[in-house]
Amino acid sequence: MKKMTVLQLCLLALAAALNTAGASIALALRLPIYLDTLGTMLAAALFGPFWAMVPGLISGLFCGITSDIYALYYIPVQLITGFAAGLVFKRFTPKGRKILPASLFVSLPGTAVSASVTALLFGGITSSGSTLLVQLLHGMGANLTLSVFLVQAATDYADRAIVMAAALAVLPLLPGSVKYLLQKGDGHRGAL
Template identity: 45%
Template sequence: MNMSKRSSVQRQCLAALGAVLNVITAFVAMTLRLPIYLDSTGTVLISSLLGPKYGIVTGVLGSILSGLTFDIYSFYFAPVQILTALTASLVMHSHWGKGFQLVISGLAVALPTALVSAVITAFVFGGQTSSGSSYLVAFLHNLGLELTVSCFVVQILTEYLDKLVAMLLARLVLKKGVLKKYGTL
């Protein structure tokens, strides 16, 4: 097997492992009814390591696997995974993907994904999904906020925390593990 073909196979395997990481962490979050999703941990990691193309494959594959195994709602959020891969790749490959700026740059990933997630949650599911954040949407809606506004408020909070956790984990893995041992792929 020539070197470029071997490298391509390695990248595809890493993307598949990232998808499995998405499924496992999403399953844990759903089982524990956490208000964050943890469904994009692998997407952010692979986007950071290999770029947006492999990040998109990771995210969409993770959505499909989750949808087939335990969370039918995840199919509908595949566009959020695509957006996560694109924005996380940009942020993590810039100087904003390091140190304290990572906390701030989490907003650059969270804002667009929150907007898309809020629209999907409000218009496709009426504010109720399998996530623990649905309780927060219902609470805000019962306080008198319009459903779409309730979804967006909850999504911006939960997406920010979710993406920040994913970005911090990706940074840790890259800094302490993969890049230290192997350098760039």
């Protein structure tokens, strides 16, 4: 494995901070989406599957310790999402309508894990705004596990599509010199 440059380390830290900020905004506004993977998507586009898991791990630990204990239980979802997004970006850069199937590929594996965590560990009640939708479906007579899975699938997919589109909008804004240094892996500017 190549040595990580200081620039790469700083960008991964920024990605974790973006995840944390997005999660805090979604939690404070009780949004039915999560916004906790913007940094993960950017890391996936810039670094690939393995390093795309790092921002999710860091932000999950930070949020879980500081503001939202539930975030700790969803760290595996962050890891799966980062890896899946890294695979997508390694293969191609989704643009336009291709964001929708790419988001589906990224969201499905994490949805299976997050729905299981939500249903089995928390009985459908979490800090997320989507909990209201789960309780509404369950109150209408749907099985709890089915309610959690349907809501989780819809909200995860919407979240991943929004976040992927946002990440793709941010990527062109990176200076050319940063992109060049990331591709080249210039060790003259410091490596770890």
